[in-house]
Amino acid sequence: MQQLNIPDLPGVTIQLRRSTGAKRLSMRICSLTGQVKLTAPSWVPMGQIQAFLIDKQEWIRGHLSKMSPVSVIEPGAIIPIEGHPHELRHAPKGPSHIGDGALYVGGRTNHFAAKVEGVLKAHARARLAAACDHYAAKLGRPFSSIVLRDTRSRWGSCSAQGRLMFSWRLIMAPPDILSYVAAHEVAHLRHMNHSRAYWDCLTDIHGPWEKKRQWLHDNGASLHRYQFDD
Numbered sequence: 739m740q741q742l743n744i745p746d747l748p749g750v751t752i753q754l755r756r757s758t759g760a761k762r763l764s765m766r767i768c769s770l771t772g773q774v775k776l777t778a779p780s781w782v783p784m785g786q787i788q789a790f791l792i793d794k795q796e797w798i799r800g801h802l803s804k805m806s807p808v809s810v811i812e813p814g815a816i817i818p819i820e821g822h823p824h825e826l827r828h829a830p831k832g833p834s835h836i837g838d839g840a841l842y843v844g845g846r847t848n849h850f851a852a853k854v855e856g857v858l859k860a861h862a863r864a865r866l867a868a869a870c871d872h873y874a875a876k877l878g879r880p881f882s883s884i885v886l887r888d889t890r891s892r893w894g895s896c897s898a899q900g901r902l903m904f905s906w907r908l909i910m911a912p913p914d915i916l917s918y919v920a921a922h923e924v925a926h927l928r929h930m931n932h933s934r935a936y937w938d939c940l941t942d943i944h945g946p947w948e949k950k951r952q953w954l955h956d957n958g959a960s961l962h963r964y965q966f967d968d
Contacts, residue, residue, distance in 0.1 A: 821912030869920035918950035
C-alpha cells in the first residue's frame with residue numbers, strides 16, 4: 739500500500755493499492771474514517787494516477803466536507819439513544835443507567851467509554867429481544883438466539899439455524915429503525931433470500947418498510963462515528 743498526497747488538499751492522504759485484477763482506476767472514501775482509497779491496475783503509470791487525483795480533488799473535497807467529525811465518548815459528550823440526544827454523565831455513587839435525557843455511568847471514571855458501551859448493549863439487547871419476539875410470533879417461526887456485534891458491513895443477519903445477529907449500534911437509531919431491522923431478519927426465518935416472497939413476508943409482519951431502509955442508507959454511517967475505545 740503506497741501513500742500519495744495532493745498539493746491542493748493538505749492533510750489528505752491517499753492510500754494507493756495496485757491490483758493485477760483491476761481494469762480501471764477506482765476511488766472510495768471510508769464513511770467512518772474519511773480515508774481515501776484508490777485502486778489502480780498494475781499497468782497504469784504514476785503520471786496517469788496523479789492526473790486522476792488532480793481531476794478528482796473537488797470530488798474528494800466535497801465528500802470530506804460533508805462528513806461529521808468522530809465523536810469521542812467522555813463525560814459531557816452527547817450521543818443519540820433511540821434517536822434522541824443524551825448527555826453522558828458520571829454518577830460515582832449510583833448505578834449506570836439511562837434516564838432524564840442522560841446516560842449515567844456509575845463508579846469510577848476509568849474505562850468510561852467501555853462502561854457506556856456496556857449500558858448501550860444491554861439496552862439494545864432488551865429492545866431487540868422484544869422486537870424479535872413480536873415479529874417471530876406474527877410469523878409463527880421461533881428464533882434460536884440473539885447475538886450482538888459491532889459490525890460495519892451489515893446491521894443484522896439470520897443463520898439457517900435461526901440465530902439472529904444485530905449491530906448493537908441500532909439502539910442509537912430511532913425505535914422504528916431498530917424494529918425494521920428486527921423484522922427484516924426475522925422474515926429470513928421463512929425465506930433465506932431476498933426474493934419477492936421474502937419482501938412480501940416482511941411487509942406482512944412489519945408493514946411499509948421502504949422509508950426505514952432508506953433512513954439506514956442515508957444515516958447509518960453516522961452511528962459509527964462514536965468511538966468507544968478508551
